[in-house]
Amino acid sequence: MTTNEGNLTKKDFTSDREVRWCPGCGDYAILATVQSLLPEVGARPESTVFVSGIGCSSRFPYYMDTYGIHSIHGRAPAVATGLAISRPDLDVWVVTGDGDGLSIGGNHLMHALRRNVNLKILLFNNEIYGLTKGQYSPTSPLGSTHKSTPLGSLDRPINPVSLALGVEATYVARSIDTDRKHLSEVLRGAYEHRGSAFVEIYQNCNIFNDGAFAAVKDKGQKEHNQIRLTDGEPITFGPDNERAVVAESDGSMSIVPTEEAGDRVVVHDPARDEPTTAFALSRLALNPTGPTPIGIFRDVDRPVYDELVREQIDQARSDQGEGDLGSLLEGGNVWDVV
Amino acid sequence: MSDTATENRPGDRERVQLHSAVIRFAGDSGDGMQLTGDRFTTQSALAGNDLATLPDFPAEIRAPAGTLAGVSSFQLHFSDKDIHTPGDAPDVLVAMNPAALMKHHEALKPGGTLILNTDAFTERNLQKAGYEDDPREDGSLTDFQVHEVPITDLTVRALEGHIERGELNKKEAERCKNMLALGLVSWMFSRSVDETEEWLRSKFRSKPEIADANVEALRAGWNYGETTEAFVFHYEVKAAKLPPGRYRNITGNQAVAYGLIAASVRSKLPLFYGSYPITPASDILHELAKQKNFGVQTFQAEDEIAAIGSVIGASFGGSLSVTASSGPGIALKTEAMGLAVATELPMIIVNVMRGGPSTGLPTKTEQSDLFQVLHGRNGEAPIPVVAAESPADGFDAAIEAARIALTYRTPVVLLSDGYLANSAEPWLLPDVDGLPDLTQVFEFTTESNSDNGFQPYLRDPETLARPWALPGTPGLEHRIGGLEKDDGSGHISYDPVNHHAMTQVRHDRVHRIADDLAPLAVDDPSGQADVLVVGWGSTSGPIRAACEQLREKGRDVARVHLRHLSPLPNDLDDLLRSYETVVCPENNMGQLSILLRARTLVDIKGYHRVTGQPFASDELADVIEQHGFGEQA
Numbered sequence: 001m002t003t004n005e006g007n008l009t010k011k012d013f014t015s016d017r018e019v020r021w022c023p024g025c026g027d028y029a030i031l032a033t034v035q036s037l038l039p040e041v042g043a044r045p046e047s048t049v050f051v052s053g054i055g056c057s058s059r060f061p062y063y064m065d066t067y068g069i070h071s072i073h074g075r076a077p078a079v080a081t082g083l084a085i086s087r088p089d090l091d092v093w094v095v096t097g098d099g100d101g102l103s104i105g106g107n108h109l110m111h112a113l114r115r116n117v118n119l120k121i122l123l124f125n126n127e128i129y130g131l132t133k134g135q136y137s138p139t140s141p142l143g144s145t146h147k148s149t150p151l152g153s154l155d156r157p158i159n160p161v162s163l164a165l166g167v168e169a170t171y172v173a174r175s176i177d178t179d180r181k182h183l184s185e186v187l188r189g190a191y192e193h194r195g196s197a198f199v200e201i202y203q204n205c206n207i208f209n210d211g212a213f214a215a216v217k218d219k220g221q222k223e224h225n226q227i228r229l230t231d232g233e234p235i236t237f238g239p240d241n242e243r244a245v246v247a248e249s250d251g252s253m254s255i256v257p258t259e260e261a262g263d264r265v266v267v268h269d270p271a272r273d274e275p276t277t278a279f280a281l282s283r284l285a286l287n288p289t290g291p292t293p294i295g296i297f298r299d300v301d302r303p304v305y306d307e308l309v310r311e312q313i314d315q316a317r318s319d320q321g322e323g324d325l326g327s328l329l330e331g332g333n334v335w336d337v338v
Numbered sequence: 339m340s341d342t343a344t345e346n347r348p349g350d351r352e353r354v355q356l357h358s359a360v361i362r363f364a365g366d367s368g369d370g371m372q373l374t375g376d377r378f379t380t381q382s383a384l385a386g387n388d389l390a391t392l393p394d395f396p397a398e399i400r401a402p403a404g405t406l407a408g409v410s411s412f413q414l415h416f417s418d419k420d421i422h423t424p425g426d427a428p429d430v431l432v433a434m435n436p437a438a439l440m441k442h443h444e445a446l447k448p449g450g451t452l453i454l455n456t457d458a459f460t461e462r463n464l465q466k467a468g469y470e471d472d473p474r475e476d477g478s479l480t481d482f483q484v485h486e487v488p489i490t491d492l493t494v495r496a497l498e499g500h501i502e503r504g505e506l507n508k509k510e511a512e513r514c515k516n517m518l519a520l521g522l523v524s525w526m527f528s529r530s531v532d533e534t535e536e537w538l539r540s541k542f543r544s545k546p547e548i549a550d551a552n553v554e555a556l557r558a559g560w561n562y563g564e565t566t567e568a569f570v571f572h573y574e575v576k577a578a579k580l581p582p583g584r585y586r587n588i589t590g591n592q593a594v595a596y597g598l599i600a601a602s603v604r605s606k607l608p609l610f611y612g613s614y615p616i617t618p619a620s621d622i623l624h625e626l627a628k629q630k631n632f633g634v635q636t637f638q639a640e641d642e643i644a645a646i647g648s649v650i651g652a653s654f655g656g657s658l659s660v661t662a663s664s665g666p667g668i669a670l671k672t673e674a675m676g677l678a679v680a681t682e683l684p685m686i687i688v689n690v691m692r693g694g695p696s697t698g699l700p701t702k703t704e705q706s707d708l709f710q711v712l713h714g715r716n717g718e719a720p721i722p723v724v725a726a727e728s729p730a731d732g733f734d735a736a737i738e739a740a741r742i743a744l745t746y747r748t749p750v751v752l753l754s755d756g757y758l759a760n761s762a763e764p765w766l767l768p769d770v771d772g773l774p775d776l777t778q779v780f781e782f783t784t785e786s787n788s789d790n791g792f793q794p795y796l797r798d799p800e801t802l803a804r805p806w807a808l809p810g811t812p813g814l815e816h817r818i819g820g821l822e823k824d825d826g827s828g829h830i831s832y833d834p835v836n837h838h839a840m841t842q843v844r845h846d847r848v849h850r851i852a853d854d855l856a857p858l859a860v861d862d863p864s865g866q867a868d869v870l871v872v873g874w875g876s877t878s879g880p881i882r883a884a885c886e887q888l889r890e891k892g893r894d895v896a897r898v899h900l901r902h903l904s905p906l907p908n909d910l911d912d913l914l915r916s917y918e919t920v921v922c923p924e925n926n927m928g929q930l931s932i933l934l935r936a937r938t939l940v941d942i943k944g945y946h947r948v949t950g951q952p953f954a955s956d957e958l959a960d961v962i963e964q965h966g967f968g969e970q971a
Contacts, residue, residue, distance in 0.1 A: 015817075017829070044812075045812075045815050046809070046810055046811060046812040046813070046814070046815060047809065047810055048809075049654075049809050050817075051651070061817050061819075062817050062830065064817075065815055066815050067654075067809040067815050067816065067817070068816075068817035068818070068819075069650075069651070069654060069681070069817070069818055069819060070817060070818070070819025070820065070821065071647070071650070071677060071819060071820065072673055072674060072676075072677050072820055075643060075644070075647040075674065077644075078639065078640075078643065078644035078645075078647025078648055078651070079647045079648065079650050079651040079654075080651055081637070081639075081644070081647070081648050081651060082610065082612055082637070082647065082648030082649055082650065082651030082652035082653075082655070082659070083651035083652060083654055083655045083809075084651075085610070085635060085637060085648070085652070086608065086610050086635060086651075086652040086655045086656075086657045087655040087656070087809065087810070089810060090655070090809050090810065107640055107641060107644070108640065108643075108644050108647070110640075111639075111640040111644065309635055309637075312630055313630045313631070313633055313634075313635070315630075316630035316631040317630075317631045317633075319631075320631040321631065322631060322632075323599070323603075323629060323631040323632030323633070325599065325600055325603045325770045326770045328596065328599065328629065328632075329586070329596060329767050329768070329770065330584065330586065330767060331586075332586055332587075333380055333383065333384060333533065333586060333587065334584050334585060334586045334767070335383065335384055335386065335584070335585050335586075336582075336583070336584050336585070337386065337577075337580045337581070337582050337583060337584075337585060338582050
């Protein structure tokens, strides 16, 4: 984490490039939130790197006046891992999407998270392939009809938060593109977390999949469907907190009227070391078409990958002394010819 | 074996002086043949011989015992002269079981010495090896001097005391039989086993009874040779007259790893090594993982793609970044290699080639990935390619790859192969202070280079390298990526004229590398040759040995060996055109030949064979004779 000694503003993080997303795209709101947040939390442009893959969201680095790599499809976590291991002084962000991060790059996402590399990974989930013009994605609901699935998708969707919790990511959160206050809070938490932070952001693609998140975004619906997770608070929701999340005896969770919940209501604790409870929470909504938790699911401290790498190097240096090339080459059996 | 003299010493069997010998140990994968060969190699090196080795093992870790598929072998050529190959046909074959005999007896020279572990010649083992009759009795081995030695039984008897004391069971005792064989062969070649004894004691430091058992088996083998009358002669190969200096043995993979560390030290850049395990490249990772006190960061990635991805990230961050793999892994890295070309970041991609296509022959050698690394990418994506020509040469080749990468800000491919990777040879240690000073070939950019803000693609006019501005540097924030850039500003550009210009500049930048290469060194002792042999990579040894054979017969033959495959040296065209005949042997179907023909229009005579094994020098001498002198040797 870097500190902001000067008085930087959003402008200092905004590049001179014209933003070229479709008018009305949810990416605009996320970009504006990130550009405003970074000066607030004390980040510095020169110490910030955005790494992306391929897809609409992956254009993100071009619009940030920071360092950036627009890499290849699915590989952003791998590229960012090499940078974060070798440069612990930097804030390295990964911007990816549901196709880039969960389909072609699912492998890298999983391994970056389980290693706890010091990366802030933002997954813009729009449940569609936008850049290739409208095929279904790994988060599209079962049966959804798009260009490549005229008769309905046969693939069971991935729940990105469940996936991240399954590989024991140390910071896992979910937010919504246009909910600036909530998104800022969640991103602030990610920024302050040392280690892998994973944030799923519901992002509306108004061209190919408009309204996919209406249940949790639109006035009149969101009041009923957003389950806002707050550290230390019982998990209840609805306009009058009339519904509650309770733990079942089989380890799963379900939603009941608050008046029936009694002491079975779950009190949210993102610092719980075991990811099991957070995972059960994430299973409340397979797709955000009904009540869906948003907020920080998990936030725990674990050794960070680059620190472990440096510890081994320091240990080797203290055990063997600083490497000496001449001695290395002469290691083992040598003989002299005169 | 080439004899020189026989001398008799009182109380000694006849000791025959040899110039050189080739010995092959063969047995089951579990018999410890690679270790036996390694130890004999070290003993020969310490005796001052020049040597070359050829380990050959199956891809299966433990194929079913006693089968042909499970045979593992190790060949060593040692000499009192300067030698270049692990030898063609062995003079001595140690066969630990019938399968080893079946697989290797045809290679043995007529009149060669065959040492058989008779204890393993059971009916079941003979069957497994595919013998209908016992070869010891059916007259099929009459060409050889056969020594039937009950190696397993001798080992168990030598260790009876240990078994009685309950320190070992019989099976564990039997496992020491490779040391008995090593002791016997060491006696045959008048090699001291003291160093191996020391090595065993250190290896089994925590298990002294195992160390004792192995040492006793080793000594029992030696004594067996000394006291039985079965061996009429024993041999001595005196020290070679090598250039003065300090030597060690080194394999190709080790040499590459050390070369990378040297490049890191000499460039004052931290070494970042991201790779995914693959035969035969993994030993580079193993070696570097041991050298963390040099600040080496090794990262075992989740796959080949992540390995090179991490290397691109680390290069952006200012490390000397390296990944290594073999052909199938390089195939997976292909897209990222294109990104490395587009982002113009320095890095080294090592390809330790093996037999292909697909999974191919993981443990065997081949040179068939030249086209892959030169052309195997979408778009015009030129990458410089350098190749190591001997195991020890991996060290210099790695430093050269780093020099090119850092000077021209480009990914560089370093080619090695399965033969170089695992073979060993004596290496005259370099003076580390005399190694190239790589701090002089690059600098990090710290100031803006233009009045219009920092231009990440504004190039050095001489090298065409773009600035290397690291994250963390205020004012130089910039974005790079796989989309086409505007030359200079680095902004995304779809401009047609710019795309052509950028394609041209990426091409020119690689081709300019040829301008600062040293002139080609042509080996033509008489200066009269009309025949030139051109090669690259691990064929260097066999080509050199073949040329020397021909010269001894009075044939004038010249040879040149290419370190740089891309760009090819500027003086190569005239050189090739100045000979009547140009022969190019390769362990592929003629990849360099095609390139050279296309470039020079010289009618290159190719020789292509892919057996998974390096060329034999006799084989190449025949080929050169045929093409260059119109006859068979």
